[in-house]
Amino acid sequence: xxxxxxxxxxxxxxxxxxxxxxxxxxxxxxxxxxxxxxxxxxxxxxxxxxxxxxxxxxxxxxxxxxxxxxxxxxxxxxxxxxxxxxxxxxxxxxxxxxxxxxxxxxxxxxxxxxxxxxxxxxxxxxxxxx
Numbered sequence: 001x002x003x004x005x006x007x008x009x010x011x012x013x014x015x016x017x018x019x020x021x022x023x024x025x026x027x028x029x030x031x032x033x034x035x036x037x038x039x040x041x042x043x044x045x046x047x048x049x050x051x052x053x054x055x056x057x058x059x060x061x062x063x064x065x066x067x068x069x070x071x072x073x074x075x076x077x078x079x080x081x082x083x084x085x086x087x088x089x090x091x092x093x094x095x096x097x098x099x100x101x102x103x104x105x106x107x108x109x110x111x112x113x114x115x116x117x118x119x120x121x122x123x124x125x126x127x128x129x130x
Contacts, residue, residue: 001042009035009042033087040083070115074108081107 001009013035020028051072058068081104088097 006039006042029091032090077104077107
């Protein structure tokens with residue numbers, strides 16, 4: 001789907017959500033989330049060639065598959081966390097949105113722990129310790 005198509009879907013969904021919000025707020029929220037999911041899936045399908053190219057570059061640079069997996073999972077967590085937080089904000093739940101963002105940040109840190117360990121052991125070996 002082209003960018004113009006995505007913009008059209010976003011504008012139509014937003015317009016209908018605004019019109020529905022007056023009488024049926026719950027349907028407006030569902031419409032907004034549905035439109036967001038459609039757009040997110042479209043964006044991810046268009047981004048797949050870029051992810052494959054990044055994976056090729058990382059492989060050519062000698063970066064292991066585990067590291068590549070961690071990087072791509074982290075990117076996915078960031079996208080999904082931002083989407084969920086925005087949905088919470090649209091629903092008027094700012095406090096819940098901040099908790100979702102915090103959960104995403106903690107998940108990224110936990111997921112990246114093997115990278116931190118690798119960097120720390122490399123630094124220790126360069127210094128001459130261990």
